[in-house]
Amino acid sequence: MNRNTGILVLGHGSTRPHNKEIVESVAKMIADRKDVIVRTAFMNVNEPSIKDGLASFSGTGVETIVALPIFLAHGVHTLEDIPGELNLDEDNKATIDVDGKTAEIVYAEPLGIDPCIAELAYRRAEEALSR
Amino acid sequence: MNRNTGILVLGHGSTRPHNKEIVESVAKMIADRKDVIVRTAFMNVNEPSIKDGLASFSGTGVETIVALPIFLAHGVHTLEDIPGELNLDEDNKATIDVDGKTAEIVYAEPLGIDPCIAELAYRRAEEALSR
Numbered sequence: 001m002n003r004n005t006g007i008l009v010l011g012h013g014s015t016r017p018h019n020k021e022i023v024e025s026v027a028k029m030i031a032d033r034k035d036v037i038v039r040t041a042f043m044n045v046n047e048p049s050i051k052d053g054l055a056s057f058s059g060t061g062v063e064t065i066v067a068l069p070i071f072l073a074h075g076v077h078t079l080e081d082i083p084g085e086l087n088l089d090e091d092n093k094a095t096i097d098v099d100g101k102t103a104e105i106v107y108a109e110p111l112g113i114d115p116c117i118a119e120l121a122y123r124r125a126e127e128a129l130s131r
Numbered sequence: 132m133n134r135n136t137g138i139l140v141l142g143h144g145s146t147r148p149h150n151k152e153i154v155e156s157v158a159k160m161i162a163d164r165k166d167v168i169v170r171t172a173f174m175n176v177n178e179p180s181i182k183d184g185l186a187s188f189s190g191t192g193v194e195t196i197v198a199l200p201i202f203l204a205h206g207v208h209t210l211e212d213i214p215g216e217l218n219l220d221e222d223n224k225a226t227i228d229v230d231g232k233t234a235e236i237v238y239a240e241p242l243g244i245d246p247c248i249a250e251l252a253y254r255r256a257e258e259a260l261s262r
Contacts, residue, residue, distance in 0.1 A: 007256050018204035022244050029249035030256075066256040070248075072203055073149035108252075108259035113153050116247040117201075118160035121239075125138050125161075125197040128239035 006037040006062035010069045013042035020046045023070050050085040064104050071110040137168040137193035139184050141200045144173035151177045154201050181216040195235050202241040
């Protein structure tokens with residue numbers, strides 16, 4: 001990836017602060033380590049909305065935006081609600097206007113099954129026992 | 132941890148199969164790699180329920196059960212719904228009867244902020260671009 005690429009880090013949103021915190025932390029960790037334009041957006045409750053998150057790439061010159069759902073697994077939110085907000089076609093792609101040029105939106109998979117999830121979960125179990 | 136300890140891997144539950152798949156994959160990865168008794172349970176929709184998941188430690192001889200929520204972040208589910216189902220006290224602990232002996236339930240934190248979440252998310256973004 002490079003500065004022609006944007007990542008829209010997408011969260012569920014919550015009345016509690018924790019979902020927003022983790023989404024913003026993921027966005028910050030990626031922005032700090034990778035040469036890519038990063039923005040955040042939330043499906044519910046929190047700001048910016050998905051529409052406003054897409055609009056926040058204005059002025060960046062990105063040609064591609066990866067919509068990256070920070071969800072553990074697919075469900076109704078990632079399979080219906082968010083694709084609807086992004087106006088994705090059947091190939092999970094869309095286009096939007098960024099500064100008068102057409103940018104492509106591609107939709108990433110949620111975190112999904114990975115050993116790092118099990119390792120982190122086990123660490124949380126160990127921490128609970130040591131409290 | 133050892134065979135006196137159980138981990139109840141807790142999922143949100145979903146009408147779609149993916150949440151159950153990730154919860155069961157986490158449970159299997161922990162069971163395969165660690166010397167600990169592992170069971171699963173779901174807050175909604177999927178089986179076993181949290182009550183049935185706790186009951187499934189019958190016959191294992193566990194003295195401690197770590198209730199391990201496979202949620203990204205705290206929210207109403209992890210702060211109210213699941214503690215209610217587990218009958219946790221103000222210290223996030225409870226006791227239940229397992230085979231006529233008292234076992235302690237301790238409640239772990241959700242996955243939360245960790246670099247591995249950002250690294251996995253970034254990998255999903257890269258995969259989306261290479262499709």
